[in-house]
Amino acid sequence: MTYTRTVHETVAALRTIRGQWAELLLAIETPPADVWPPRQLAHTMREADPEQLDVVERAPLVLREHPAPPNLDALDTGRAIERMIFDLADTLAAAVQTRAPGEQRDPRRWEFADPGAADIRRAHGSRAHGLHFACVWVEGRVLDDDTAPEQQLEGSLTAPPFAPLPPHLLHEARRTARVAEGRLLRTLGLDARTTLVPDRACPWCGGELTLHTGPDTEPSVTCSTGEECTAPVPVDERGRRVWGWGALPSLVVALGVDITTAA
Template identity: 35%
Template sequence: MQHTARPARIAADDLRVVLDHWQHMRDLIDTARPRTGAEYLRALDAHDAAEAALDRAAAAPEREHLVLAEQPAPLRLHVVDACRAVEVTLCSLADEIAAEVQRSPITPPRRAVAGDAAALDLELLAMRDAADERRWRYNLSEQRTAPRAAEWLLARLHDEAGPFLPLDEAQRARIGRIAREAARRIERTVGIEQRRAYPMDDRPCPWCGATLTMHRGGSDADAVTCENGYDCGAPVPVVEGRRTWAAPHELVALEQALAAAEQRRKRAEARRRQRAAARAA
């Protein structure tokens, strides 16, 4: 079950999960607590080297106790993998969005002319613009972290001032999809995954036109509910006062009904435009 857009406030909530729980993820790794993507990779290399040493020790039992004594504590590799996946994904997303909305730095004058106040002002302006902390940095490794990417994307969702164009709906939807997956990966890893409700404001119920809500996360399977309950004529059960699509075949049928309703809406819109054009003619 998919839908194309979610309200920005939900995407913002997902990015805040990254900000609020990133330290928890790092704390779960081991006492070394790697801090950057490069350090995660070095930690994995160290773990592989430790495993190789243990394999060699198995072939020489008389030295096994010496080799074991030299090995670091084992990493919780599933946590390392989760950290690395979230960090790479969010930084890559920030790269993509910045390439589309971030204004290029002001170009300083090519040649400085002694006594030219305007050229000096332009040079100072260019330096300040290039050093603007609000900019996303493609190559500054110490700033390419999951929290920094989440903060930057959150600022774009909120249309905060800076050298940026506003996000369009497709960019907001892209951030929402990736932020949701990053948040769910973190929640699963640190054991705080919760059930969430996502209003499907852009896709009303095909049977009654009321608001549909997607319910995801936690231990239960995905489900969709219609707020009209018994007043909705959808062919699914009413659960706790709401029509509820929960079984896989019900969700498939709902997706098909939503697609058909969208097609009807587009055809009706096309007919309205044709009538308006005919009246204008």
């Protein structure tokens, strides 16, 4: 296959979802965050959280009980994203999975949920492996992995486990992955946006402070005053004093926020 722009965009969205999933799971268990301090900075300045390392290993949200989590919005987003990606995997599997179930146990297969089954693994199929697995599986189909005949030990060739993804399903995968990615980034406050920092003025000049965030950029803060502001940071291309990633901790200190407790 050719590595088209559509493939590239789909893979990028799936990787963003995987990369931010632990953040979302943590967000569900944390009261909704204020605008200030920026989420990424709070994490950097807090002690490394061992819980964060194993949080993606937990069962999918759709299979769990959630007694009153602190952040319902994050839980809704998490469940919606799981549904979108799991349903997408079902759709792709139905179209490109070539071997019949039970014909050959192949861990690369996507197993459909069988709600009537008493066995919990069969009841949920591959969904039980969680969102991370589903994203990796969908990425494999988007990249047309494992679509060539396979040589067996005794030398014979067998049919590949998957057919190449037809174009209309590639576009469906792209659309779904980008919708899911957008919702995840919005919920985490990592989409591209500028927000006035509430209740706090520039400690050097009293100007308005604006927080700039984006999915692929580190957060920064600008002061509205311009070069006359005496803050010891550079000015950006629009003549505003700007605290980049490295300077943000000093601004946090200047504003007197105890960032280690303000998650």
